[in-house]
Structure formats: C-alpha cells, structure tokens
Amino acid sequence: MKRPQPINSNSFRLTVFGLLSLCCGSQLFGQERLNLATGVGFPEAFNVGVRYQLEQSQIGIGVGYQPFLEGNTFSVSGDFFYHLDGSSQLSERRPWYARTGLSYIREETTSRIDKSLVIGSRMGREMNLTRKFGVQADVGALYIIYHDRKRKEPSDGWDISLLLPVWPSLGVGLFYRL
Numbered sequence: 001m002k003r004p005q006p007i008n009s010n011s012f013r014l015t016v017f018g019l020l021s022l023c024c025g026s027q028l029f030g031q032e033r034l035n036l037a038t039g040v041g042f043p044e045a046f047n048v049g050v051r052y053q054l055e056q057s058q059i060g061i062g063v064g065y066q067p068f069l070e071g072n073t074f075s076v077s078g079d080f081f082y083h084l085d086g087s088s089q090l091s092e093r094r095p096w097y098a099r100t101g102l103s104y105i106r107e108e109t110t111s112r113i114d115k116s117l118v119i120g121s122r123m124g125r126e127m128n129l130t131r132k133f134g135v136q137a138d139v140g141a142l143y144i145i146y147h148d149r150k151r152k153e154p155s156d157g158w159d160i161s162l163l164l165p166v167w168p169s170l171g172v173g174l175f176y177r178l
Contacts, residue, residue: 037062039173043103043118043142045073051175056083056094071109078102083126090128091177097124099138111153117146120169132177142169 035051035058049062057080064075079101083094099122107114124138144165 034178035060035175036178037136037173037175039136039171041171041173042167042169043105043116043120044075044077044171047075047077047173049077049079051079051081053093057081058083071107073105073107075103075105077104086125088126088128090131091126091134093126095126095128097126097138098122099124099140103142111151113150113152115146115148116144118142118144118167122169122171124171126175134175135173136175137170137172139168139170142167 033053035053037049037051037060038047040046041064043064044062045064045066047062047064049060051058051060060077060079060081062077062079064073064077066073079099081097081099083097085096086094088095099120101120103118103120105114105116105118107116120140120142122138122140124136126134126136128134144167
C-alpha cells in the first residue's frame with residue numbers, strides 16, 4: 001500500500017488562500033459588514049484577515065506569516081469579537097472589545113518543526129480614524145492545548161516553550177470597513 005505524501009507548505013498556503021477567497025464572496029460585500037484587517041501579533045505573526053460583523057459581534061479568520069527570525073512561522077486563526085463598551089462618533093460599533101479565538105501555528109527552523117494549537121483571550125480597543133478606517137490594539141493570554149515537536153537534529157539544551165502552557169498574547173493592527 002502506498003504511503004501518503006506530506007503536505008507541501010506552498011500547497012497548504014494556496015489552499016488556505018482559496019478558502020479565504022470563498023469566504024469573501026460577492027454576497028458579503030454588498031452588506032457593508034465586512035472588515036479587512038492586517039497587523040502583527042503573537043501568535044498570529046504578520047497577518048491578514050477578514051471579519052464579518054453582526055450587531056456588536058464579529059467573526060473573523062486570518063492567516064499569518066513570520067519569515068524574519070531563525071525560521072518560518074505560519075498561522076491560521078479563527079476569532080470571535082464582542083464589542084462591550086464605549087462609543088465613537090465615527091462608528092456604531094463600541095470601541096472596547098473582548099476577543100477569543102483558536103489558532104494553529106507551524107514553526108520550522110533548521111533544527112525542528114513545531115506544530116501548536118492554542119486558544120487565546122484578549123481585551124482591546126479600536127480607534128476609529130475615519131468612518132471606514134481605524135487601528136486596534138489588544139492584550140491577553142493564550143493557552144497551548146496541543147503541541148508537537150519533530151527534531152531535525154539533536155537538541156542542544158532544555159526548551160522553555162515546553163515548560164509553559166500559558167503565554168502572553170498581544171496584537172496591533174489596522175482595519176478597513178467595506
């Protein structure tokens with residue numbers, strides 16, 4: 001029996017891009033509830049995403065990539081935002097929010113491949129610069145619910161990432177309402 005081949009990382013990225021494209025069909029654009037977002041954070045890395053707004057809630061998906069440190073990090077996230085408090089002259093959406101989400105992170109270096117599934121929770125604030133455009137910042141914590149490490153070469157010491165199941169989580173970004 002033939003063994004299945006591992007998924008090529010470029011194929012995986014192309015698949016994720018295709019799924020994002022399907023989620024952003026023309027049906028959503030006419031409703032003015034779609035938000036495009038980009039930013040940088042942990043665990044998402046440098047990221048882009050889409051969010052759909054329902055009253056004071058948002059559901060979003062995003063992909064992230066970090067190519068600058070020792071290795072490459074790729075992430076896929078799904079988030080739920082609830083806008084709890086405050087007011088803005090430029091938007092009906094309350095600026096203070098709570099955010100929770102699930103992220104899959106794959107990091108590859110010259111010595112190892114790490115795959116993690118984390119659940120996170122953050123509090124944050126949006127600052128509307130215009131009716132369509134704004135910035136956001138949030139901070140919180142994430143909990144590692146699954147972690148798998150494959151070594152490419154022997155370990156050179158102990159690793160703190162395996163000792164701590166809870167990590168700080170933060171992000172800053174820009175959003176645009178369509």
